Amino acid sequence: xxxxxxxxxxxxxxxxxxxxxxxxxxxxxxxxxxxxxxxxxxxxxxxxxxxxxxxxxxxxxxxxxxxxxxxxxxxxxxxxxxxxxxxxxxxxxxxxxxxxxxxxxxxxxxxxxxxxxxxxxxxxxxxxxxxxxxxxxxxxxxxxxxxxxxxxxxxxxxxxxxxxxxxxxxxxxxxxxxxxxxxxxxxxxxxxxxxxxxxxxxxxxxxxxxxxxxxxxxxxxxxxxxxxxxxxxxxxxxxxxxxxxxxxxxxxxxxxxxxxxxxxxxxxxxxxxxxxxxxxxxxxxxxxxxxxxxxxxxxxxxxxxxxxxxxxxxxxxxxxxxxxxxxxxxxxxxxxxxxxxxxxxxxxxxxxxxxxxxxxxxxxxxxxxxxxxxxxxxxxxxxxxxx
Amino acid sequence: xxxxxxxxxxxxxxxxxxxxxxxxxxxxxxxxxxxxxxxxxxxxxxxxxxxxxxxxxxxxxxxxxxxxxxxxxxxxxxxxxxxxxxxxxxxxxxxxxxxxxxxxxxxxxxxxxxxxxxxxxxxxxxxxxxxxxxxxxxxxxxxxxxxxxxxxxxxxxxxxxxxxxxxxxxxxxxxxxxxxxxxxxxxxxxxxxxxxxxxxxxxxxxxxxxxxxxxxxxxxxxxxxxxxxxxxxxxxxxxxxxx
Numbered sequence: 001x002x003x004x005x006x007x008x009x010x011x012x013x014x015x016x017x018x019x020x021x022x023x024x025x026x027x028x029x030x031x032x033x034x035x036x037x038x039x040x041x042x043x044x045x046x047x048x049x050x051x052x053x054x055x056x057x058x059x060x061x062x063x064x065x066x067x068x069x070x071x072x073x074x075x076x077x078x079x080x081x082x083x084x085x086x087x088x089x090x091x092x093x094x095x096x097x098x099x100x101x102x103x104x105x106x107x108x109x110x111x112x113x114x115x116x117x118x119x120x121x122x123x124x125x126x127x128x129x130x131x132x133x134x135x136x137x138x139x140x141x142x143x144x145x146x147x148x149x150x151x152x153x154x155x156x157x158x159x160x161x162x163x164x165x166x167x168x169x170x171x172x173x174x175x176x177x178x179x180x181x182x183x184x185x186x187x188x189x190x191x192x193x194x195x196x197x198x199x200x201x202x203x204x205x206x207x208x209x210x211x212x213x214x215x216x217x218x219x220x221x222x223x224x225x226x227x228x229x230x231x232x233x234x235x236x237x238x239x240x241x242x243x244x245x246x247x248x249x250x251x252x253x254x255x256x257x258x259x260x261x262x263x264x265x266x267x268x269x270x271x272x273x274x275x276x277x278x279x280x281x282x283x284x285x286x287x288x289x290x291x292x293x294x295x296x297x298x299x300x301x302x303x304x305x306x307x308x309x310x311x312x313x314x315x316x317x318x319x320x321x322x323x324x325x326x327x328x329x330x331x332x333x334x335x336x337x338x339x340x341x342x343x344x345x346x347x348x349x350x351x352x353x354x355x356x357x358x359x360x361x362x363x364x365x366x367x368x369x370x371x372x373x374x375x376x377x378x379x380x381x382x383x384x385x386x387x
Numbered sequence: 388x389x390x391x392x393x394x395x396x397x398x399x400x401x402x403x404x405x406x407x408x409x410x411x412x413x414x415x416x417x418x419x420x421x422x423x424x425x426x427x428x429x430x431x432x433x434x435x436x437x438x439x440x441x442x443x444x445x446x447x448x449x450x451x452x453x454x455x456x457x458x459x460x461x462x463x464x465x466x467x468x469x470x471x472x473x474x475x476x477x478x479x480x481x482x483x484x485x486x487x488x489x490x491x492x493x494x495x496x497x498x499x500x501x502x503x504x505x506x507x508x509x510x511x512x513x514x515x516x517x518x519x520x521x522x523x524x525x526x527x528x529x530x531x532x533x534x535x536x537x538x539x540x541x542x543x544x545x546x547x548x549x550x551x552x553x554x555x556x557x558x559x560x561x562x563x564x565x566x567x568x569x570x571x572x573x574x575x576x577x578x579x580x581x582x583x584x585x586x587x588x589x590x591x592x593x594x595x596x597x598x599x600x601x602x603x604x605x606x607x608x609x610x611x612x613x614x615x616x617x618x619x620x621x622x623x624x625x626x627x628x629x630x
Contacts, residue, residue, distance in 0.1 A: 052532055054528060054531060075536050077534075078531070078532060078533060078534035083529070083532035085525060085528060085529055087523070087525030087529075088525070088529075089523075089525045089529025089532075090529075091530070091544055091547075091548075091624075092526075092624045093550075093622040093624050094622070095624070102533055102543075103534065106535065106539070136623060
């Protein structure tokens with residue numbers, strides 16, 4: 001757990017005092033990733049760097065696991081916090097192994113222990129230990145270097161990590177891969193992480209909570225879904241972008257929207273029966289045909305059922321696509337657009353039909369969470385319960 | 388390929404020239420003339436190298452800590468001024484430095500070593516300072532952020548990453564030093580300058596060359612020694628010649 005209590009930083013500049021962080025009070029619960037989000041110069045990086053005293057706070061306190069860090073020795077404090085920076089900052093004079101084991105060696109681990117730890121970390125970040133440990137940073141690609149940067153921060157198994165735009169300098173394709181890997185690692189490691197980003201999509205993807213900063217102030221601190229559904233003011237709203245409703249598609253799983261009521265027909269049914277069922281369920285265009293194991297095998301269209309006689313098994317079309325319960329709505333929407341359809345069958349792990357998802361249900365689910373925005377800076381009525 | 392044919396022809400010409408030079412020097416007795424100076428050369432080389440070693444060694448011992456101190460953040464206010472002073476110092480001709488040190492310290496080895504020391508100090512201190520200042524701020528932040536103390540940062544991160552530049556300074560300084568030692572003869576400290584300047588005074592080119600050629604060879608050898616040391620000592624990851 002990281003708790004900031006009225007953390008303030010005032011820089012003295014030739015143009016006068018500049019308040020970079022103004023009485024920041026927030027708490028990151030254990031095992032969660034908190035994204036500090038905002039435009040450049042908003043104070044997010046200053047706030048992060050006050051946690052490990054790269055920047056000394058003017059006033060205020062930092063608590064880590066309920067311990068006031070003010071009294072701790074700076075070196076000890078920093079060794080107990082993993083630190084990843086955008087420029088990666090691997091030491092070019094050291095091999096990968098030496099880089100990863102820097103903190104354990106500072107802490108005085110014996111050789112066998114830190115060498116084993118290096119191999120363990122390399123396996124964790126999916127880089128072959130024997131191929132990489134003896135190489136130098138300049139011999140690695142940017143993505144590999146940042147994986148090493150993350151491994152170095154994790155080396156002494158600190159409970160808390162600070163990450164300053166860690167994936168900002170990596171190309172978009174590799175960034176997505178590293179983000180996914182990191183999330184997977186985090187599921188196992190359960191670190192408490194503060195993570196600076198200026199990328200709203202990254203924040204939504206990575207964050208359990210998002211703290212939006214503006215001009216040194218913490219404007220809004222909530223879960224990504226709440227942030228997108230109820231931006232506190234016009235600034236947050238404009239920062240999230242006009243397509244913030246679409247961004248929420250990433251956050252909602254099919255499971256939350258699926259309707260388990262779905263009418264189906266069997267290959268042995270006649271087209272007449274199929275038409276009757278289409279009418280019973282009120283479907284506009286078609287009905288799904290399933291086999292004995294309830295796996296989707298085809299579609300019977302209304303137009304065909306009305307004009308033709310025979311059995312379903314002789315007159316079906318292919319199923320355009322199916323979605324799984326753990327897919328997010330973004331994928332569903334994309335499939336619907338690509339297939340020009342307003343509904344898709346939903347299947348469970350064994351490929352059996354377990355429901356359907358409709359465009360109407362999606363828009364309803366997203367829409368029901370949007371509340372009208374209040375006046376600038378006036379919190380919505382339920383703000384107290386959310387923070 | 389015409390260029391390769393040209394190279395081949397040049398190589399043959401060079402070979403012929405060396406051969407003719409050898410024939411000439413044997414027939415004219417120049418080799419014997421040179422051999423006459425061999426005991427002097429042996430004695431003076433030792434003296435020469437001793438002057439270089441003492442003045443250069445002292446310069447390294449003083450200049451590197453000086454560069455380190457000037458590069459500390461707490462010294463930032465004085466560092467630029469100090470570097471300007473060093474830069475101005477570099478522009479003073481070594482002969483003038485020797486003359487000045489003679490006027491304070493008299494004649495002999497001590498003023499010579501001091502003059503050479505001053506001339507050698509500057510490139511090393513400048514390169515040490517520049518090398519340490521050139522270490523990327525991101526590296527320094529990473530080093531601080533993972534909990535290295537200022538001394539650990541200096542020893543584990545800053546110096547290894549600045550080492551290549553520091554060695555470049557040492558290499559320049561020592562090569563200049565070896566080439567400057569002959570001037571020490573002028574204030575009575577000996578060295579191969581004895582043969583060079585006496586040879587000039589006596590219009591004896593063989594004597595002059597008996598001093599000049601070993602001096603040039605010494606400079607080349609010292610340069611090679613320092614660059615070999617750099618090749619071995621500077622970590623592979625930050626050593627451009629081992630990349």
